[in-house]
Amino acid sequence: MEVKSMMNTATTLMIGLVFIMISVVAAEDPYRFFEWHVTYGNISPLGVEQQGILINGKFPGPDIYSVTNDNLIINVFNQLDEPFLISWSGIENLRNSFQDGVYGTTCPIPPGKNYTYALHVKDQIGSFYYFPSLGFHKAAGGFGGIRISTRPLIPVPFPPPADDYTVLIGDWYKTNHKDLRAKLDNGGKLPLPDGILINGRSSGATIITFEPGKTYRLRISNVGLQNSLNFRIQNHAMKLVEVEGRHTLQNVFSSLDVHLGQSYSVLVTADQPAKDYYIVVSSRFTPKVLTTTGVLHYSNYSGPVSGLIQAAPTLLSWSFNQARAIRTNLTANGPRPNPQGSFHYGMINITRTIRLANSAGQIEGKQRYAVNSASFYPADTPLKLADYFKIDGVYEPGSISDTPIKGGLFPATSVMQVDYRAFVEVVFENWEASVQSWHLDGYSFFVVGMELGKWSPASRKAYNLNDAVSRCTVQVYPKSWTAIYISLDNVGMWNLRSESWERQYLGQQLYMRVYTNSTSLRDEYLIPKNALLCGRATGRHTALL
Structure with missing residues (x-):
């Protein structure tokens, strides 16, 4: 009995020790749990009933x-009638592209099934959003905001706002997403969108309430399909404070251009007559x-909204100048208690220059878009799974050129091999008449330059090598170029794509394979034990985390 009692005591102590260890870990890296049910539902954001994609009944x-x-x-x-995936725009998923939620890395969730994502927002702050990445689902909804706040003991470069609002803006079609998809699959183009939504609602339906004299934070994301948008508030100034996880110089703007896929945080003070x-x-x-x-509603006012609707600036040069004015606040903390300027990107030697040009054309009589003439076609197996299980023939590294090439478009499962811990320069060259918007999963990059005309090595003389903003989505103006620097410190298979959803769907994307020979978990996590397997990876055994 005494021995048994001692064993019970030891077991109790062991269990207690485990709970203490779990508590310590949880105190350092807390867990937040979400259960989402994705369904169809009737919505009427532009006054016409249509089928939308809801999460927990919300759009x-x-x-x-x-x-x-x-x-x-x-x-x-997934309670839809077709496979579904969610991707996390701006969440870097360090060492874990398996969780990226795009078809190059992750098998879709089959109808009637579920999948649990495990994301670690390591050393991240800021304003982002999530969205459905397959089957043109984004045209039906399924998107929402992501806020990553700084830990309590780390100061931010502005006083705490009275409240914090997510503002999702985007163009919208009245047409069912399946019909839009069929139009593209059949070789056509999309018409102009039918309207614009604010938080899923049409004109006059979104109301944000301010108390007089107080300052509020608005997290604005362009979750649309086709168009750059301008955001403004009648008679109110906006102080820009954060862009996709980076505190910025606190410039004051009367309006703000938000290009496809981009996210901004602004402070607005209720300092006007009630x-x-x-x-x-x-x-x-x-x-x-x-x-x-x-409507921006003052809490002490009961009348209707009135007055002139302020027009947006019209000159391209105005938008250029605003973009160049968005720079990093070098004196502010990031997610860690140290100045953001401690990483001197301008003093690191470039190891490779990659020039990427978008283009449009046809393949077999159907509309397609391309990067360096390679129009992306998905493989039958996610590229990351093909890598992990060493399945040959799914794709070829180097299937897209480092530089623009002459000639017509050609089909490819475009994968560019880049080395882990390389420091590369990427120049986006836009020879077309429309604004382009580019996003890179798994990374933030430094926007060092953008100018009208053609890029050349001499263009580097105008680069900002001191306080360029770091972000994950950047615009390229018509007949212009934009240059970025990327520190390739995140191993994996990462999607680089157009944020114009028609162009992305029809081939204007590629994958960057950030590669190392190392098998250390310090460099890359193993495949999750709950990973869905499809294509040629079906039936393979996964390793445990």
């Missing part, structure tokens, strides 16, 4: 609230300007 979907270094456990149940004011969003650089409005 747009619920916000994700988190803090630096949190572990996000998101169990997604009344209601228009929130205005309009399309940029389009033959027909689409406009929608919301």
Whole structure:
């Protein structure tokens, strides 16, 4: 009995020690759990009933609230009639491209099944969003905001706002997403969108309430399909404070160009006479300007909104100048308690220059888009799974050139091999008449230059090598170029794509394979034990984390 009692005591102590260890780990890296049910539902954002994609019955979907270094456990149940994937725009998924949620890395969730994503927002702060990445689902909804707050003991370069609002803006079609997809599959182009939404609603339906004299934070993301948008608030100035995870110089703007896929945080103070004011969003650089409005409501006012709707700037040069003015606040902390300027990107030697040019054309009589003439066609197996299981013939590294090439478009499963810990220069060259917007999963990059005309090595003389903003989505203006620097410190298979969803769907994307011979978990995680397997990876055994 005494021995048994001692054994029970030892077991109790062991269990207690395990709980203490778990508590310590949890205190350092807390877990946040989400259960999402993805369904169809009737929505009427532009006054016409259509089929939308809802998350837990909501359009747009619920916000994700988190803090630096949190572990996000998101169990997604697919109750649609077709495969589904969610991707996380701006979440870097360090050492874990298996969780990226695009078809090059992750098998779709089959209808009636579920999958649990495990994301670690290691050393990240800022404003981002999630969206469905397959089957043109983004045209039906399934998107929502992501907020990653700084840990309590790390100061931010502005006083705490009275409240914090997610503002999702985007163009919208009244047409069912399956019909839009069929139009593209059959070789056509999409028409102009039918309207613009603010938080999933049409003109006048979105109301944001301010108390007089207080300052509020608005996290603005362009979750649309086709158009750059301009955001403004009648008679109110906006102080820019953060761009996709980086604190910025606190420039004050009367309006803000938000290009496809981009996210910004602004501070707005209720410092005007008590009344209601228009929130205005309009399309940029389009033959027909689409406009929608919301309402900024002062809590001590009961009358209707009124007055002139402020027009957006029209000159391309205005947008260029605003973009160049968005720079990093070198004196502010990031997710860690040290100045953001401690990484001197301008003093690192470039190891490789990659020039990427977008183009449009036809393949077998159907509309396609390309990067360096290679139009991306998905393989039958996610590229990351082919890598992990060493399945030959799924793709070829180097199937896309480092530089633009002459000639027509050609089909390819475009994969560019790049070395782990290389420091590369990427120049986006836009020879077309429309604004392009590019996003790189798994990374933030430094936007060192953008100019009209053609890029040449001499263009580097105008680069900002001191306080360029670091972000994950950047615009390239018509007949212009944009240059970025990337420190390739995140092993994996990462999607580099157009944020114009028609162009992305029809081939304007590629994958960067950030490669190392190392098999250390310090460099890359193993495949998750719950990974879905498809294509030629079906039936393979996965390793445990």
